[in-house]
Amino acid sequence: MARGEALLELRSLTITASVADRQLLLLRDVELEVRAGEVVGVVGESGSGKTTLARSVVGLLERNVQVATGRIELVGEVLVGPGTDLTHTARGRSVGMVFQDASRSLNPLMRVRRHLSEVLERHVDGIGRDEVRARSTEVLRRMRIDDPDRVLDSYPHQLSGGLRQRVAIALAVVTNPALVIADECTTALDVTTQAEVVALFRELVDELHIGLLFVTHDLMLASDLCDRIAVMSQGEVVEVGPTDQVLRHPTVDYTRRLLAAVPHWTEGASATHA
């Protein structure tokens, strides 16, 4: 995938929820794109629609939630549009997803090895046992895990939170998807582990040229990792642009208020990734 090519495009995406007889707007006319080799941060308060946005791409919306208008395109093909929903073909294959609570996103009854082989066998046609083994080890190495064999043979509860999150990321990228979506995936981690995970994501994006949609409420984290940032409020993208620009020269009040709410935020102090 060439760098700079649009991988994911959300075009005037409107999502509603049916509650009782009413239709609630969860997302209104969202325009956003993620290019190969790019990290796009989606920030905003809880309830601003970040998670709805992330989950709409993999088709994991609640039963009463539906795409009302607009479309989602993945590598130029319509993934979700009027009368179309191909998210089930993309999940795990061309889109990987990492969730909020990594420690609980692994099946407690299954070893890490089984998690990986399950995904590989599902998505890589005709893959043999040796290749499953090789790719499992390789992807853990890529996650900067020093002793992949021990981790492969472990159950989730035998691993630290940081390791579990790396395994979760490994599961999202082992099938070589074009796009990875991370939904608040560092929230449950301590600051040091957060920094490691962020560095890991940067590495993956730079080396594999994947696109990363990074959903977070943590502006500091977003400023460390993201190339561009979309600010969401009440279901709308109110501001989108290069990280520096959005964080240093916000154009809407909402972004300024978000920034003001971050402790010790001084303008220009962060946003080191230009």
Next chain:
Amino acid sequence: MSRVLVRKGLRHLGAALITLWLAVTMAFALGRLSGDPTSNILGPMATPEQRDALQAQLGLDQSLVVQYLDYLKGIVTLDFGTSLQFYQPNLDMILDRLPFTLQLVGAGMAIAVAIGVPLGVLAATREGTWWDRTASALALLGQSVPVFWLGMMLILLFAVRLGWLPAGQSGSWQHLVLPAVTMSLYPMAHVARLTRASMSEVLREPYIDSARARGLRVRSVVWRHGFGNASAPVLTIVVLQAGALLSGAVAVEYVYSWPGLGQLALQAIQFRDFPLVQAIVVFGAITFVVLNQLVDMLHVAIDPRLR
């Protein structure tokens, strides 16, 4: 690690033995509370001398402590006494009847699981829909229908009216169908309700969402990731229900004249054949305690977090 397991195992064994002792003692005490069996055996015309002789023969002239110790000694040496009405060793009679009850309980529980589990899973995956409500209503019905009534209705329909199946007794697989179906209904409903409750909890777990996000087949998500994690309480109830039915399938066995343990227990109680009642109670208690241990072991086998 293994030392922890051994210590855990020993503690379990100790608890099991204490449970057994309590059950055995209870059986003894209840047997003595039910009155003097000699008058029952000898009838109203017996003389006091005859009664004294029989009491001496049964050891009832001894003090309660001595009787109790004799009784305990018998159990430890697998001597469960002799029936007052059949003049046979109780253990032999229990072992004669056991295969019939095992057949019945095995078939009944198999039907219960084969229908109850899918029904519960179906309801949980379609929570709040028409499917769910129907399945839940059926389960409620299944738990409310009295066994003896259901048994008689099935006999009326399938044996008397349609003539498809025998109305009672044993001998072929056709004889097994109606009693097994009758017996399965209550545990089936129980299993369905429990499966639904446990599944609907598990389906909200983040690892279910992430399994879906990985693009796994619905079948894998629901069964491997979902039911795998929801199965523990279901397994417990299946095994313990089976244990309870092994010595408690009285109604079903009575309705279908099925020659199992339940029948034997009924006969023993009616005749105040207290050694036989005791033996059956002790046998039931042992089965139950063993099955309990089995459940614990199965849980450990399934869930690595318990190891």
